[in-house]
Amino acid sequence: MAEVAINSCSWLKTHRVNFLKALASSRVPHASLFSGVKGVGKKLLVEQFADTLLCQSPVNSQGLIEPCGHCKSCTLRMAGHHPDRLTVSANDKGTITVDLVRVVIDKLSQAAHQSGNRVVLIELAEKMNVNAANALLKTLEEPMPGTYFMLTSEAPSQLLPTILSRCQHIPVAATEADITDWLSSQRIPADKSVIAMFHGAPFAVKSFLASDEFSVFEQLRDQYKKWWRGEEQALGQMKQLVSKEPVSRIDWLLHLVALHALSAKGSNVTGLNAWYDQLVTCRKLLSQSGINQMLQIEKSFQFGEQLTSGTIKQA
Numbered sequence: 196m197a198e199v200a201i202n203s204c205s206w207l208k209t210h211r212v213n214f215l216k217a218l219a220s221s222r223v224p225h226a227s228l229f230s231g232v233k234g235v236g237k238k239l240l241v242e243q244f245a246d247t248l249l250c251q252s253p254v255n256s257q258g259l260i261e262p263c264g265h266c267k268s269c270t271l272r273m274a275g276h277h278p279d280r281l282t283v284s285a286n287d288k289g290t291i292t293v294d295l296v297r298v299v300i301d302k303l304s305q306a307a308h309q310s311g312n313r314v315v316l317i318e319l320a321e322k323m324n325v326n327a328a329n330a331l332l333k334t335l336e337e338p339m340p341g342t343y344f345m346l347t348s349e350a351p352s353q354l355l356p357t358i359l360s361r362c363q364h365i366p367v368a369a370t371e372a373d374i375t376d377w378l379s380s381q382r383i384p385a386d387k388s389v390i391a392m393f394h395g396a397p398f399a400v401k402s403f404l405a406s407d408e409f410s411v412f413e414q415l416r417d418q419y420k421k422w423w424r425g426e427e428q429a430l431g432q433m434k435q436l437v438s439k440e441p442v443s444r445i446d447w448l449l450h451l452v453a454l455h456a457l458s459a460k461g462s463n464v465t466g467l468n469a470w471y472d473q474l475v476t477c478r479k480l481l482s483q484s485g486i487n488q489m490l491q492i493e494k495s496f497q498f499g500e501q502l503t504s505g506t507i508k509q510a
């Protein structure tokens with residue numbers, strides 16, 4: 196993520212323009228919540244806003260603003276220990292506890308170290324338990340001049356309504372066209388079905404396309420097409436590929452079936468939708484402990500076999 200140039204991310208531009216306007220008119224919200232799927236660039240955006248607020252002489256260029264990268268504040272931040280840039284993230288158990296929030300609140304009760312702004316980044320705010328959220332709420336209810344809270348969330352509906360009501364909510368999203376353009380600007384061939392699989396998350400798409408898993412996904416997709424054209428043995432190949440990494444690869448199959456159902460006709464749609472539902476159940480079971488994963492995979496592929504050999508015929 197750190198290597199991504201924010202200027203190349205067209206879907207973040209509106210947010211950056213709005214931020215500049217807010218900064219220019221001294222109306223940056225005291226608390227903001229940036230929501231969106233994993234891999235859409237929330238962190239990139241929030242960190243740039245935080246770093247700009249801390250920078251002593253931000254650079255304004257063509258309607259956008261960014262930290263200078265040279266001042267004392269930027270130097271401290273780039274060295275990884277700016278005392279007025281506070282981050283809260285979940286512990287090993289995936290929870291933001293009240294103690295983690297209190298550490299930050301205690302620091303805020305002291306004066307800012309660099310006699311400038313202070314920024315508190317709360318990563319995946321939905322990980323806060325009730326006590327943590329209530330502790331934060333008290334602080335949000337009493338805004339401190341020059342202190343900015345920036346929360347990110349993949350699941351804002353899980354946040355307490357009282358927290359939500361204290362934050363300016365900024366949904367971050369990328370369209371399929373944004374992702375296609377962004378990839379092509381980096382000379383990465385856009386793969387439509389992968390773009391659709393990652394539901395508007397450009398960074399997730401990019402890293403998947405660059406991974407070894409992508410070539411396995413391509414094999415699965417090829418076998419799927421062969422199978423639907425009538426090459427029955429291709430289903431066995433698909434099963435082999437999925438069996439090697441059932442938990443993640445069952446998602447690929449789900450995705451291929453969903454895309455196929457969208458373009459299929461008549462009774463095929465019913466059959467594919469039924470298979471899709473069965474795969475959703477299978478996926479849930481696979482993530483449980485003590486499950487015989489191979490047995491579940493076997494069942495899913497038996498369902499697939501019935502699709503081509505049973506009442507449902509090819510289009």
Ligand SMILES: [Zn+2]
Nearest residue numbers: 250263266269
């Ligand atoms: Zn600076």
